[in-house]
Amino acid sequence: MARRRATRPGQQTAAARVPGGPAAGVPRRPWRPSDWRRTAYPALLLDHVAPGNVCGELVRLIGDVRTETGRNDPLLIVVSGGQPPPELPEPHPLTEADEAYDEWAEALPEMRRLRRPAAWLVALRPDETDAGPPSRGGMRPFSAPDPPWWSRRFLPAALCLVLLAAGGVWVGSRWGRGCHPSLTGGRVSVEVVGSGECVGYSDTAAQVFNNDPGQDGLRTIQRRIFAQNRAAEEVWQRSDRRRPFLTLVYLGTLTGNRTRADEESYVSEREELEGMATAQYALLKESAGADGAALLRIVVANGGRQMSYADRAVAMLAELARDDPTVLGVVGLVESRTSTARALRELNRVGLPVLAPTLSADKMDANSRLYLQISAPNADQVKMVDAYAQQVLKVDEAHVFYTTLEGSSLSEDLYVNTLVDGLRQRFGARITRLDEWRTGQRLTGECGYPGLLFYAGRWTEFDGFLRALRECGANPPQHLVADDSANRYMANPGLRAAAPGNLPVTYVSKAALATCAALRAAAQDRRDDARASFLSWIQADDLLDPPRCRPGSERQVGERVSLAYDAAMMLIRAVESLAARLHHADPRQRWEPTSVNPVGVHAEVLRQNAGQGYPGVAGLIRFTPDSGEPVDKRLALMRVEQVPDVATAPVEVFRCGVADASTPAACGPA
Incomplete structure (x- = not known):
């Protein structure tokens, strides 16, 4: 130096x-x-x-x-x-x-x-x-070392660009247009899966599932539910939080179907959401002084096409349930498939009860101790079809055609699998033809067939099945009967328009007691408050779009509306019952969400059901202590003389099960 x-x-x-x-x-x-x-x-x-x-x-x-x-x-x-x-x-x-x-x-x-x-x-x-002083010429010059490369001035900008690029790649792989977390609050957790579908859940209009053309009805009912969520929260706050407050999740298949721009491809999902929205609406109409009346928030969740990504959706819902003690149950699941069974097992592990409005594959309850089914199992459907063939049609022989959705096998489709197996066991040798039908296959061999021609497949192929029978011209099969999945086809006017007009169709209905005609008849009977109230809600100006069952209106109420309404109301009444017992000493006490839990609510549903059963809009619902399948649940066969005639309501021609506690279980003509 x-x-x-x-x-x-x-x-x-x-x-x-x-x-x-x-x-x-x-x-x-x-x-x-x-x-x-x-x-x-x-x-x-x-x-x-x-x-x-x-x-x-x-x-x-x-x-x-x-x-x-x-x-x-x-x-x-x-x-x-x-x-x-x-x-x-x-x-x-x-x-x-x-x-x-x-x-x-x-x-x-x-x-x-x-x-x-x-x-x-x-x-x-x-x-x-x-x-x-020393000679300057002899001094060793000194200079500080060069600064490290990462201190260069370009580094902040380069680092920002790298972070932005990496963040963009990550966001692009997780979210997309119409599928992103909410920046304005609410319960939203979504991600884009490999097929491009938006999977997850939402309780706010910031995330509405399905932007496909022609699915306006599905989006409209989601927005109605989200608006009612805000209203329920406001009413709860105004009540000083005294009213019981619960959250139910609707889990369905809200994306993934191939559809035309003028075709509504999510009828079941839309109807089930309408049923839950009706239950939510009914609670909002309760008197402000009714401290024991519950309020409902609905979270809409998507498990993807055929519930293929239900495991991801359930994982998100598990986190929601851990963070939000008001989450007390799940309604929906739409289709009986192996992916649905996996979702049930996972929901059982999480501890969330499931009430399924339309699932009917036999033994679905084996997948969850917390599972309750609103519709009759396939075994009951097979029993009714057999009784109809013998008592009304007077035929012994049957031809059965079954289908599964493209990309799905018979082993994966539990609904079709158990239905076909039940038909095979009950009819035995009376089934002289049992085939899988594929789109494009001709059915000229069925023209004029005098026996029972039973369609045991998914609604998505029913349109092609009817088109194939058009070749029969003036000699169609005499007795065409379809399973309850065909109800989704019958609820779609756009699809029915191309069906042959000379081919009557009889199909299974799980909610014949909740058609407009049946509801109007119940409204005249003052003893049936459940159906009368349900009719008034679905006719209201500020709920369904358009309102249903109004005098002079052609718009019918879909059968899944009442089934989902019954499922939601069963859980709601159980929570109200628990709240009444908890607040017996002080009815004006504030509601504490942690005072009840999902498993306790499931137990209360069964306790209430142990007597006369639950008087649902679509029929009496009763369970045995060791089964989640209903006993003697009402089923019916509806007949349409001309499929393209959407203005004429179907007519009930046969039924099994009980309508209420006062009627015996029996099968017979309507």
Whole structure:
């Protein structure tokens, strides 16, 4: 080390900076890499330091302050003098300045730990023969090292670009247009899956599922539910939180179907959401003073096409249930498939009860101890079809055609699988033809067939099945009967328009008691408050679009509306019953969501059901203690003389099961 320039005795000079640390008084800020460009310790050179002079006194004072405070003070003081004060380190000859610096740098950490007063001092002794300033030409030039590459000024911009690109890739893989978290609040958790479907849940209009053309009805009912969610929250707050407040999840298949721009492809899902919205609406119409009447929030969840991504949706719902104690159950699931069974098992593990409005594959309850089915199982449907064939049609022989949705096998489709198996067992040798039907297959062999021609497949192929029978012309099969899945086809006017007009169709209905005609008849009977109230709700101006069952209107109510309404109301009445017992001593006590849990609500549903059963709009619902399938649930066969005639309501021609507690279980003509 050498002096930068000559000084007079006692003069203080700012020397070159010594590499090794941050600039004095300037802390490093990680978010500003440019700070790392100034990574050198400042140095102070004091010449002619001797006992008692100004420079010697300055060095002593600096050492005292450093020893007393112990603070980091990265100023290296280089002193030079013929007779330095005795408290300074042993001086090195000026010619050994480099060695002196190396020794100091090596000893610095230990001296700082021991808080030595000379930790930041290097003492040099000039050569006695040196009578003047050294020759500048003989000095070794000094310069600080180059700053590290990552302190360059381009780094912040480059880092931002990299982070933005990585974030864009991550967001693009997780979310997309019409599928993103809510920035305005609400319960929303969604992601884009491999097929491009938006899977997850939402309770706010910031995330509405399905932007496909022709699905306006599905989007409209979601927005109605989300608006009623806000209304329910407001009513709860105005009631000083005294009314019971619960959240139910609707889990369905809201995306993934191939559909034309003029075709409504999600009739079942739309109708089930309408049923839950009707239950929500009914609770909002309760008197402001009815502290025991519950309020309902609905979370809409999508499990993807054929419930293929139900596991992801259920994982999200599990997190929601852990965070929100008002989540007490799940309604929906739409189709009986192996993916649905997996979702049931996972929901059972999570501890959420499931009430399924339309699932009917046999033994679905084996997948969850918390599962309750609103519709009769396939075994009951097979029994009714057999009774109809023998009592009304007077035929013994049957041809059965079954289908599964494209991309799905018979083993995966539990609904079709158990239905076909039940027909095979019950009819036995009376089935003279049992075939899988594929789109494009001709059915001319069925023209004029006098026996029972039973369609045991999914509604998506029923349109093609009817088109194939068009070749029969004036000689169609005499007795065409379809399973309850065909109800989804019959609820779609756009599809029915292309069906042959001379082909009557009889199909299974799970909610014949909730048709407009049946509801109007019930409204005239003042003893049937459940159906009368349901009719008034679906006729209201501010609920369904358009309102249903109004005098002179052709718009019928879909059968899944009443089934989903019954499912939601069963859970709601159970919560109200638990709340009444909890608040028996003080009815005006605030509702505490953690006072009940989902498993307890399921147990209360069964307790209430143990007597006469639940008087649902679509028929009496009764369970046995060891089964989630209903007993003697009402089923019917509806007949349409001309399929394209959507203005004429179907007519009930046969029924099984019980309508209410006062009627016996029997099968017979309507």
